[in-house]
Amino acid sequence: MQTLARMTIDTPVGPFTALVTPAGAVRAAGFTTDPEPLLALVHPRLRAPVRDSPPAGPVDAAVADYLAGDLGVLDAIVVEQHTGGPYREHAWRVLREVKPGQPVTYTGYAELTGRPRAVRAAAAACAYNAVALFVPCHRVLRTDGGLGGYRWGLDVKKWLLGHERQLTPS
Template sequence: MNTRINSGTADFATVTTAAGPFTALVDAEGAVLASGWTADAENLRGLIHTTLRPGALRERTELGRVTTAIERYHAGDLTVIDSIAVRQVSGPFLVHAWEVLRKVPAGEPITYTDFAAASGRPAATRAAANACARNAAALFIPCHRIFRTDGTLGGFRWGLPIKQWLLDHESH
């Protein structure tokens, strides 16, 4: 179904972090719909599945638990993001793969091949990479913890320097 069923308003806030500005959009229940290292909330809104995409955005100075988690993560509390609710929709494999991503421990990145196997489809490395590429809720679904089999970083919507910063941050 590609019909927009959410014409409501999402709140967003931008936090200054060591890796750059980080913006999160949340729904009325406080679940993260989209997030990333950008100050462009409208761009983030466009990443949200059409069935969840809000019709309007409202800027806030902070988003309660979400803002606290962003600040604490960047300050070194690497597990604080694990308890933040995220709302994304797609097909069954992508939804499952995003759940698997949330279980990859900080400081223990894995390859796309390992991620595919952990997602139950060991031969589906490209599908696993697609799950990372389609993830709208960066940080809270830590797709930055996946790298290529040859040890290189692979892609990252927010740029390889930020991905490297995150991996370095989590390895200390």
């Protein structure tokens, strides 16, 4: 039976954990050490038992490189999430194209998906994103420019946006 490796790395805003397949695809990730809330985000067909794994793989290296300033390194990491809905899956692919330091509003995000009136559906794609950081839902802001929500806390979202802003050439 396939298992998911639980890899945790320390960050300036707390521990970051990813649940990773043997092939190296991230199925869930977030700012926690507890695998249970992460596993709950994984679609039932993609769930598997979780085992601890020391940080040493490509996913951990990519997160460390991101934290060190290589903001594009996470783009190469494969993610696997499934909802059964083609719009949400498309929206997640589009979200991976939003560049660091260039956040968009929910309205702008809906436009990028090709459905400018689907603001609520775009927001739902952010809310149901299981692979934080790799699918950068933290780069989506309220229409008035406010932070909006973030599953891992507004302090984390604010730090991530500031980290990317300071490292992105103007």
